[in-house]
Structures are given as C-alpha cells and as structure tokens.
Amino acid sequence: MVETSYGKLAGTEKDGISRFRGIPFAQPPIGPRRWQPPQPPEPWAGVRDASRFGNPALQNPSMLGPMMGIDLGHTSEDCLYLNVWTPGTDSGRRPVLVWIHGGAFVMGSASQILYNGATLARRGDVVVVTINYRLGALGYLHLQELCDGRSPVASNTGLLDQIAALEWVQREIAAFGGDPSNVTVFGESAGSMSVAALLGTPRARGLFQRAILESGSANFVGMPKQATRVAEAVLKELGIAPAEAQRLHDVPAEAILEAQQYVFLSLQSRLGTLPFAPVVDGDVLPQHPFDAIADGAARDVAVLVGTNLDEMKLFALMDPEARTLDEAALIERCERRIRGTESHGLSYGRRAITTYREARRARGQSVEPAELWSAIDTDRTFRYPAMHLGELQSAHQPHTYAYLFTWSSPFMEGRLGSCHALEVPFVFGTLAHPMLARFVGSGPIADVLAEHIQDAWITFAHTRCPGHSSLGDWPGYERRERATMVLGADSHVENAPFEEERSFWGTI
Numbered sequence: 001m002v003e004t005s006y007g008k009l010a011g012t013e014k015d016g017i018s019r020f021r022g023i024p025f026a027q028p029p030i031g032p033r034r035w036q037p038p039q040p041p042e043p044w045a046g047v048r049d050a051s052r053f054g055n056p057a058l059q060n061p062s063m064l065g066p067m068m069g070i071d072l073g074h075t076s077e078d079c080l081y082l083n084v085w086t087p088g089t090d091s092g093r094r095p096v097l098v099w100i101h102g103g104a105f106v107m108g109s110a111s112q113i114l115y116n117g118a119t120l121a122r123r124g125d126v127v128v129v130t131i132n133y134r135l136g137a138l139g140y141l142h143l144q145e146l147c148d149g150r151s152p153v154a155s156n157t158g159l160l161d162q163i164a165a166l167e168w169v170q171r172e173i174a175a176f177g178g179d180p181s182n183v184t185v186f187g188e189s190a191g192s193m194s195v196a197a198l199l200g201t202p203r204a205r206g207l208f209q210r211a212i213l214e215s216g217s218a219n220f221v222g223m224p225k226q227a228t229r230v231a232e233a234v235l236k237e238l239g240i241a242p243a244e245a246q247r248l249h250d251v252p253a254e255a256i257l258e259a260q261q262y263v264f265l266s267l268q269s270r271l272g273t274l275p276f277a278p279v280v281d282g283d284v285l286p287q288h289p290f291d292a293i294a295d296g297a298a299r300d301v302a303v304l305v306g307t308n309l310d311e312m313k314l315f316a317l318m319d320p321e322a323r324t325l326d327e328a329a330l331i332e333r334c335e336r337r338i339r340g341t342e343s344h345g346l347s348y349g350r351r352a353i354t355t356y357r358e359a360r361r362a363r364g365q366s367v368e369p370a371e372l373w374s375a376i377d378t379d380r381t382f383r384y385p386a387m388h389l390g391e392l393q394s395a396h397q398p399h400t401y402a403y404l405f406t407w408s409s410p411f412m413e414g415r416l417g418s419c420h421a422l423e424v425p426f427v428f429g430t431l432a433h434p435m436l437a438r439f440v441g442s443g444p445i446a447d448v449l450a451e452h453i454q455d456a457w458i459t460f461a462h463t464r465c466p467g468h469s470s471l472g473d474w475p476g477y478e479r480r481e482r483a484t485m486v487l488g489a490d491s492h493v494e495n496a497p498f499e500e501e502r503s504f505w506g507t508i
Contacts, residue, residue, distance in 0.1 A: 002089050004172045007044040011084075012051050017118045020084040020176070021111070022054035025168035026161065028078035029134060034249050035141065035153040038080060038164040054081025056109030057135045058253055060261050072109050077138065077253055082131040082165055083110055085117035086176045092125075093179035095461040098169060098208070099130040100162060102189025102216070102421065105276045106136040106264060114436070119429030123451075124458030127178035129169060133161035133194075137234050137260040140276040142227035146235070146242040153248060155227075155281040159201065162194055166207040184210040184461040188424050190274070192216025196389060197278040199298040200289030210461060211298075213305040214427070215420055217385035218289035220277045227279040229271070233263045272337065293389060299396035302464040304457075305477075306403030306484075307386050310417030311378040323415075325369040333373060337380065340508065348508045352376050359500040374417075375501065382420075383498075384505040387482070394478045399464045402477040404497055406488035407449060410441045423487070426450040427457060445489050452491055 002009045002020065011020035026038035033039065055076035087094070099115055101108040110130035117128030133139060139158025143151040154160070170180045185208040187195045195211050196218035198204040222230075232242075237259035240247050260276070267275045280288050292298070316322040325333070334349030341347050356376055357367045365371070387402065394400040405423045409416040416422075416439075425431045425440045429450055432442065440446070456466040456474070467474030471491055475483035482496040496502075 001047070002175050004175055005043075006041050008047045009050040010047050015118070015122070016087060017121050018084075018086050018089055018176075019118070020050040020086075022052050022081045023050055023084065024054070024080060025082050025131070025165045026080040029080060029138075029157070029161075030077045032249065034077065035138065035157055037154050037157065037160050040164075053083065053109075053111035054132065055079050056111060057132055058138060058257060059103075059107045059135050060257055062103070062107045072111070075109075077134075079132045079134065080161055080164070081110070082129055082168065083117070084173075084176050085121040085128040086178065087121055087125055087127075088177045089175065090177050091174075092177040093174070093182075094125055094127050094177055095458075096127045096129060096169060096173050096178040096180070096183045097457070097461055098166060098183060098185045099128065100133070100185065100187035100191035100194045101130065102187065102191040103135070104274055105140060105158065105190045105193075106260065108135070108190070113433055114424050114430055115428055116430055117428065120427075120454060120458065123429070123454055124461065126458060126461055127173060127176055129165075129173070131162065131165040133165070134158045136264070136276050137256055140227075140278065141231055141234060142222075142224065142279045142281060143231050143235075143242070143245055144281060145224055145228045146231055147245055152246045156278055156284040159194065159197055159278050159284055160203075162198065163201070163204050163207065166198075166204065170207060181209070182461070183208040184212060184457075186212035186214070186457070187216070188214040188421060189216050190220075190277075193218065193220045193277065197221055197285065197289050199301060199303075199389075199393075200287065200292030201285060202297075203284060205297070208301065210302045210464060211304070212457060212460065213303070213386065213389070214423060215307050215311060215382050215386070217305075217382070217389045218293075219381075219385035220274050221285065221289055222273065222277050222279040223288075224279065224281065226271060226273070227281075230263060230267060230275045233267060233275075234259050237262055290389070290392065293392045294395075296396045298393060301393075302397060302399035302460070303390065303393045304401045304403070304460050304466055305386050305390045305393075306405060306487075307378075307383045308405045308418045308420060308422055309378075310374060310408075311382045311420040312374050313378075313416045314419035314421060316374065317416075322373060323370050325373055327369055330369040330373055334376060337377065338508070351508075352504060355504045356501055359498070379498075379501055379505065384502055387477075387502060388506075390477045391479050394476065398476055400477050401460075401466050401474055401485070402483070403466075403485045403487050404494075406486055407441070407446070409439055411439045418488075423453070426453045429454055449487065449489065449491070453487060456485075456487075
C-alpha cells in the first residue's frame with residue numbers, strides 16, 4: 001500500500017519487489033482534452049487497485065509486434081498511465097530510472113514484456129518507472145502554421161505527456177522509496193529520440209539528472225514546414241479544412257488511426273524521416289535539440305549514448321529488396337537517401353559507397369551491396385546522429401559516455417546481426433522470456449553480457465559513471481579520443497571504432 005497526493009494505491013509484491021501498475025499521472029486526454037496539454041490526475045476516494053497495467057496508447061497493429069513483444073491487445077485514448085517497480089516503499093531514496101518506450105512514435109507501450117522492471121530494481125536497488133505517452137497524430141500533430149497560430153490542437157502533446165510523467169515522479173516517487181533528486185531518464189528508438197528532445201526542452205530542465213539514449217538521437221525532431229506537410233495530409237484524409245480544424249475533437253478514434261496509417265506509410269519515404277515526431281514549435285521546443293545541447297542547455301545532465309552495430313537489419317524484414325540489392329540498386333538507394341554532390345560532381349551517395357567499401361574491405365568485412373546498404377543506413381540513421389549528440393554534450397559535461405552494442409541475434413540464421421532493439425532485453429534482464437529468447441539468444445555468455453549491461457546502467461544511475469568492476473574503466477567520450485565501450489561477447493573499450501565511416505558523415 002502506498003499513499004500518493006491523489007489517493008492510496010494497492011500494488012502487489014513478488015520476490016522482494018513491489019509492483020504498482022496502471023497509475024494515472026494525468027487525466028484521460030479524451031473529449032475536450034484530446035490534443036490538449038496533460039492535466040494533473042483527479043484524486044480518488046478509497047484504495048485504487050494498482051495490480052493491472054493501464055491502457056496502451058491508441059495505435060495500429062505492428063508487423064513486428066509478435067516478435068518484439070508489442071502485441072498489446074486493446075488500446076485507447078485513455079492511456080496516460082505509468083508503472084513502478086521498487087525494492088521498498090520506505091524512505092530509501094533510491095536512484096530512479098524512468099523508461100520511455102520506442103515504436104517510431106506510433107506504437108508501443110510501457111506494459112510490453114520487454115520492459116519488466118523487476119530485475120533492474122532488484123539487482124541495482126533502484127526504482128524503475130515505465131510510462132505511456134500519446135502516439136501518432138494524437139501525440140504529434142502540428143497545426144499552428146495552418147491555423148495562423150489559433151490552432152485548437154497543441155503541438156508536441158506526446159512530449160508534454162513525458163514531461164508530465166517526470167513531474168509526477170518529482171512529486172510522488174519518494175513514497176515508493178525513490179529519490180526525486182536522482183532521476184535517470186532512458187529510452188530506446190523513439191524513446192531515445194524523446195530523451196534527446198527532452199535534453200533540449202526548457203520545461204524538462206531539472207526533472208532528471210542523467211540520460212541514457214539507446215539507438216536514437218535528435219535527428220528525427222522535425223521543423224515546422226515538414227510537420228505542417230504531415231498535418232495537411234492528415235486533415236485531407238479526414239476531409240477537414242484548416243478553417244474547420246475544431247472538428248478534429250469530434251472525429252472517431254478509428255478514423256484518426258486510419259488517416260494516421262495512410263499518412264505514415266505514404267510520407268515516410270518521401271520525407272526521409274518519421275512523419276509523427278517532436279517538432280520545433282517555438283514553445284515546447286524553442287530550438288532544435290542539437291542547437292540547444294550545443295549551447296549547453298543540458299550541461300548538468302550526465303549522458304550515456306550508443307547504438308547497435310547492425311540497426312537497420314531489423315527493418316530489412318519489411319524491405320525484402322534490401323537483402324538482394326545489386327550495385328545499381330545500391331547506388332540508386334544511396335543517392336536517393338544521401339542527396340547532394342561534391343564540387344567535382346561525384347554524388348554523396350557514391351562517395352558513401354566507396355568510403356564504406358574501402359573501410360570494410362580493410363577490416364575483412366563483407367562488401368556485398370546488401371551489407372554495404374545496411375552499414376550505410378545504420379550510420380546515417382542512428383550511429384552518426386548519436387555520436388554527434390555525444391560530442392556536443394561532451395563539450396559541456398565530462399560525464400558523457402558512448403557504447404556500441406555488437407551481440408548478434410540468432411534469429412533467421414543470424415541474418416539480423418546486432419539489429420535495432422536487440423539490446424533492450426539485456427538492459428531489462430528479460431532474455432529468458434519465451435517470446436524473446438529466439439530473437440535474443442541465450443546461454444552463459446548472453447547472461448554475463450546482460451549482467452554487465454545492467455550493472456553499467458545501474459552504476460551510471462548511482463554515480464554518473466557506467467564503469468564497474470566486471471567491465472573495467474569506461475573513459476568519457478570526447479572529440480579527440482572518442483572512447484567507446486564495445487558491448488558484446490568480448491566487451492572492451494575502443495577508441496574511435498569505425499572512424500572512417502563515422503567521420504564521412506561530418507564532411508557532407
């Protein structure tokens with residue numbers, strides 16, 4: 001039993017860890033509160049049952065759902081709930097880790113089996129919190145330019161939900177044995193991109209003291225012109241003119257999801273980015289997070305940032321042509337994704353191919369077109385932006401660290417490599433779950449790697465430094481040496497791994 005500012009909660013206990021699920025951190029964003037900033041929850045009388053998860057945010061089914069534990073069942077606009085795992089509802093003042101889930105800003109939930117916080121809480125004597133936030137059009141529709149500043153829709157409501165959850169942690173987490181002055185916000189993919197946005201958000205300042213970014217940076221934060229194009233497409237699909245935007249509050253949720261799915265699929269490749277994502281709106285995000293971080297906006301926040309070696313191989317499951325590319329198709333893809341030419345006329349796309357082919361051949365790695373494409377697009381989308389953020393932050397904060405995750409998935413005879421999201425079960429210690437084992441792998445080496453990663457994340461939360469006795473010293477990341485912890489079957493520190501490829505992106 002825990003008493004919060006809003007009422008009493010009855011959770012459950014198992015193996016020394018108390019669990020409180022489905023805690024409202026804001027009022028349901030339904031009816032007139034649709035597309036509005038989150039409001040504090042209403043108090044309740046008596047004791048609220050906190051033994052079951054709250055609704056996941058409204059979303060369309062995912063093709064990757066069954067493999068990644070994202071088969072969520074019923075979803076709803078009434079979704080602003082969080083979950084807490086704690087070793088004790090006492091005055092322990094333990095470090096708090098707040099998880100923001102991924103899913104391209106259109107799918108996912110804090111209740112996914114991947115994100116069971118019990119192992120982390122028990123192993124590290126920490127409090128783990130997982131949060132929901134509004135997704136897709138309901139979380140990231142930007143109408144300000146279309147409506148001449150009089151939009152009935154607030155921008156960045158998904159990001160505001162995350163801030164509201166962090167504010168709830170500041171007010172309430174002490175009752176769960178947590179320390180509100182020692183909060184680590186961490187996330188993967190869109191969750192990591194959210195963390196990057198929060199680093200540049202004035203309203204989030206002081207709500208967390210550490211940040212862990214797994215496979216996501218600020219490169220997917222949109223600018224108003226792009227976000228307006230997405231909003232126009234959504235309104236068109238719904239048959240609503242900008243002057244009638246108030247009608248959005250009356251549109252059935254199913255129609256919003258249908259329009260969202262069409263816009264996401266039709267615009268993603270044309271925009272070259274995620275259609276629904278945080279946007280520089282001049283209010284919640286006054287400037288681009290990269291610029292804010294460069295200016296020192298997050299100078300007080302310790303940062304751990306990294307990526308997986310073969311991120312894009314996961315998405316090749318939905319792009320079968322990527323696995324059978326010939327040279328001509330590789331060139332076409334690279335020139336389409338990496339636009340521009342050098343002064344003597346060579347396209348950046350062809351230069352990328354040459355750079356990666358030479359670097360990989362020198363290391364004895366495959367230079368087949370499909371492998372080159374995976375490596376190029378992984379670095380373009382994930383690794384270079386992540387290391388760029390680390391470099392910007394290190395100019396202000398010596399407690400900035402980098403990692404590269406290299407464990408390979410055994411799934412599909414190893415063709416996924418060290419793909420996107422593969423590190424998440426290692427972080428949470430959920431490798432053994434039947435739905436995840438075939439994707440992640442198992443065995444003593446995997447178990448040791450999971451323990452090393454968990455201890456690094458836990459030690460970072462406790463001390464601001466991820467190094468520990470099993471991994472050894474973990475130097476800070478800075479522009480000259482670029483010290484990086486390679487996390488795999490043989491974890492070790494490397495200075496500037498894959499530097500030829502990384503540095504290419506800084507020259508174009």
